[in-house]
Every structure is written in C-alpha cells, then in structure tokens.
Amino acid sequence: MLGLKQIHHIAIIASDYAKSKAFYCDTLGFTLQSEFYREARDSWKGDLALNGHYTIELFSFPFPPPRPSRPESCGLRHLAFSVDDIDAAVAHLEGHGVKCEAIRIDPFTNKRFTFFNDPDGLPLELYQQS
The missing domain is CATH 3.10.180.10 (2,3-Dihydroxybiphenyl 1,2-Dioxygenase, domain 1)
Structure with missing residues (x-):
C-alpha cells in the first residue's frame, strides 16, 4: 500500500511574487512561514501556512507563460x-x-x-x- 496521509503542499507560480504574496497573506489570511531567494533561478519561494499548517509553496520565475484557464484545460x-x-x-x-x-x-x-x-x-x- 502506498500509504498517502494527506496533501503536503500545493505549488503556485506567480507572475508578480510580491502581489501574489500580498493577496494570499493579506487578503486570504495565509501566514508567511519562510521565504528564500534562489539566485541561480532568479526565483523567490515563499512557504505559506493556513491555520498553522504549511499549505502553499509560492514561487516566482522570470517570464512564466500564462496559465490556460478558458476553455478549461487538462490539469489542476x-x-x-x-x-x-x-x-x-x-x-x-x-x-x-x-x-x-x-x-x-x-x-x-x-x-x-x-x-x-x-x-x-x-x-x-x-x-x-x-
């Protein structure tokens, strides 16, 4: 048996890291547990918690392609x-x-x-x- 227990985290790539961090923290109420700048990737990574539980990895990458949303596409x-x-x-x-x-x-x-x-x-x- 595989033994899955729960979802550990969800990764989200933001086009504007600061704007998305403010949205998830200030508007939705997540808390920033830790934050790292990864120079080799020119990328930020923030670990966000909801009610004390690590939930979202928020990333930035230079020039990410837009997410197809409509029409609905395969994937999350x-x-x-x-x-x-x-x-x-x-x-x-x-x-x-x-x-x-x-x-x-x-x-x-x-x-x-x-x-x-x-x-x-x-x-x-x-x-x-x-």
Whole structure:
C-alpha cells in the first residue's frame, strides 16, 4: 500500500511574487512561514501556512507563460477552501477588491459555493461546509 496521509503542499507560480504574496497573506489570511531567494533561478519561494499548517509553496520565475484557464484545460482546475460563512467571506474578498461569482448551490450536496481568482487568474473556490 502506498500509504498517502494527506496533501503536503500545493505549488503556485506567480507572475508578480510580491502581489501574489500580498493577496494570499493579506487578503486570504495565509501566514508567511519562510521565504528564500534562489539566485541561480532568479526565483523567490515563499512557504505559506493556513491555520498553522504549511499549505502553499509560492514561487516566482522570470517570464512564466500564462496559465490556460478558458476553455478549461487538462490539469489542476482550481483550489477550494472551506468556510463557515460564505456571505461573510465574499464580503471580505469584495472589500479587498476581489470580484466573486454569484453564490451557487451544489446540486449534489446542496452546499453553497462561489469562485474567484488570484492575481494570475488561478481559479479559487469558497465552499460552505455547513
């Protein structure tokens, strides 16, 4: 048996490292655990935590190609975050200038959800568990 226990981290490449770091930390509430500049790659790497758990590796690389998002392409489609109060979460995001789609109901679970984007257009989802 392989023995997977949980997802360790998710790697995200940002076109503007400082802008994305501010978005994930200041707007979404992640904390910066550590940060390194890798001179040989001209690249930043930030380790971001959510509620004390290491979750995202945020990278920068010179001139990364744009991420295809529409039409939907193969690969990772989006990241989803659970929230207790989706209305309050959407109000918080919109208060920080982040545009959210209309809140919808998942027809299979009857749970409320919405999508928004990070600074590079990566689709992110809020999903209300209760």
